[in-house]
Amino acid sequence: MAQARLASCVPLPVDHKTLVNVIEKAKDWALMHGVGMRDRKQFSKDAIQIAPFVLLPSPFPRTEFNKAVELQPILNELMHKVAHDDEFLQHTLQNALQVDEFTANLYDIWVKVRDEGISQSTSLGLFRSDYLLQQPQQNRIKQVEFNTIASSFGAITTYLPCMSRYILRQLGHGDLIKHMPENRALSGLCGGIIEAYDMYGVPSAVVLFVVEEVSYNICDQRFHEFEISEKRPDIQIFRKTLNEIYEETDLNDKKQLVLDGRPVAVVYYRSGYEPAQYPSQREWDARLRVERSNAIKCPSIHYQLAGTKKVQQALAAPGVLEKFMGPGGATSRVRDIFAGLYSLDFDENGERAVEMALADAERFVLKPQREGGGNNIYGPEIRDALTRMRHSRERAAYILMERILPPLVQGYVVRPGAPVPPPISDLVSELGIFGVIIGSKEKILHNKQVGHMLRTKLADANEGGVAAGLGALDSPYLLDL
CATH class of the missing domain: 3.30.1490.50 (Glutathione synthase lid domain)
Known part of the structure; x- marks a missing residue:
């Protein structure tokens, strides 16, 4: 079956001279506003290059965008309940644990901490639910995955609509700006970290970002730090690898995680989600130490386990959603987005x-x-x-x-070091909706949708990760179909 198409917001092709001129402006805009990443091939802490981006905002049905936004708090709560259901996690993961050493190591930490007695019952989730439009079903959203750890690009994509609006004005299409939704993902995500910090309630405490040995996606991570510092100058943020956490932190008799003589209020993971990030036992020991502490974790180990693909698959089985959500409209709305x-x-x-x-x-x-x-x-x-x-x-x-077979749209992907102008390419887009939840097994204290991202790739590419060099950052242009 031939894939359907959505029309570009601007007639294509754009005149060659105009296109070259506007791409030059867009690249400068991107660099001057932090839409950038470090070069993987010629890494330098003194330089960033543009992050790959789509020149024109990509069309997305308004009704489906709004549906995804409205569902996010419901999905936040669902995953929160799943994470706190010990029996369900154990049953769902039991077969995977026998053959997947990485998941088994996470699970072992969870069991160990649970059996010792959990020091911090409150968890912070900065989640992202990702969707593709399913073309054979009238372009309705279908969930690709639900991310519970290191959900990235909330910061950079907060700035993308500003860049897209600038580009549209430069092309003489400023009248189209009204179809682009506001995006406040960065403010919302950082607001969750600040709220968790205040719940911890120790004025001298710090926030700890767990980062990779080498951070290519530095702008996205640093913008979180800058935003928190701007909103709350009293909050000091440290960036540490798991190995540095092993070497530089201790647990005191209050179960506080102590770094540089100060307790850690919130631990925010931007690393720790794949096996290569645990090259030795030291990293696993550091993760266990953090989980044993009374710091509020983002995510806690059970949130991370709830984000596994086996859990996603189990939730789609008959009767499972009803177990967590009960019968009713919300349950059927969630089931409708499952592939x-x-x-x-x-x-x-x-x-x-x-x-x-x-x-x-x-x-x-x-x-x-x-x-x-x-x-x-x-x-x-x-x-x-x-x-x-x-x-x-x-x-x-x-x-x-x-x-999932999404519709195609034509557009220009701008990449660092690539010839200008790029060719018109067939593209497909994946929508991510960010959510923040804070709570314990007994009570949810904070739950909201806070923003979105659009990640676009060439139609013939299987994977679309921007940080992995496969996709490009984008903004939605909402259509009334």
């Missing part, structure tokens, strides 16, 4: 899913328990992977997901 999700466990359902995928691999995506992009398996490689894993317990660490 087909299938377990690959060694049972009747798992065997049926394997047969489906072997018969028509192009219909599906094979997903492991990983965040950060670049981990999924597509097309003929699914058949190869499942043939290899068919009789191995390794397959239980994956889920099978129906492949």
Whole structure:
């Protein structure tokens, strides 16, 4: 089936001379407003380059955008309840734990801390729910995944609409600006960290950002620090790797995580979501120390476990949403955004899913328990992977997901170092909605939707992670279809 198309907000192609001129302006705007990243090939702490971006805002149906915004607090609460249901997490992850060492290590920390007695019952979630439009279903949103750790690009994409509005004005289409929604993701996400800090209630406390050994996505991370510092000059922020946390922190007799002689109120993870970020036992020991402390974690270990693909698949099974949400309209609205999700466990359902995928691999995506992009398996490689894993317990660490076919839109992707102007390309866009939740098992104290991001990739690219170099930052242009 041919993919449907949505029309660009501006007639294409743009005149060559005009296009070259506006791209030059847009690149300068991006650099001067922090729409940038460090160069992976020629890394320098003294330089940033533009982050890949789409020149013109991409069309997105207004009704589906509003639906995603309205659903976010409902999804926040759902994932909060899932994270606090010990029995459900244990049952859902039991097969994956036997074959996925990384998830098993996280799970072991969770069990250890739970059995010792949890020192901090309050958790902070800065979540992001990602969607593609499903073309065969009248361009309705379908959830790709729900991110519970290191949900990125809330900061940079807060500035993207300003850049898109500037570009539209330069092209003589300032009248279109009214179709672009405001984005206050940075303020909302930082507001969650500040609120958690105040709940901790120790004036001398600090906030700790857990970061990679090398941070390429530095602008997105630093903007959070700058925003918090502007709003609350009294809050000091430290950036530390897991290894530095191992070397430089201690737990005192109050279960405070002590750094530089001061207690840590909030620990915000921008690292720690993939195996390569734990190269030795020291990093795992640091993670355990943080979890044992009374700092408010973003995310707590059970929030991170709730964000695994196995949990996403389990929630789509009959009756599971009702267990957490009860019957009613909200449950059916959430179920409506789920794509087909299938377990690959060694049972009747798992065997049926394997047969489906072997018969028509192009219909599906094979997903492991990983965040950060670049981990999924597509097309003929699914058949190869499942043939290899068919009789191995390794397959239980994956889920099978129906492949979503979004509509195409034509546009220009601007990349650092690429020829100008770029060619017109067929693109597809993925919408992310940010949410903030703070609470304990007994009570939710704060729950809201705070902003959005749009990430766009070439239509023939399987993965779309911007930090991984595969996608481009974008802004939605809302259409009344």
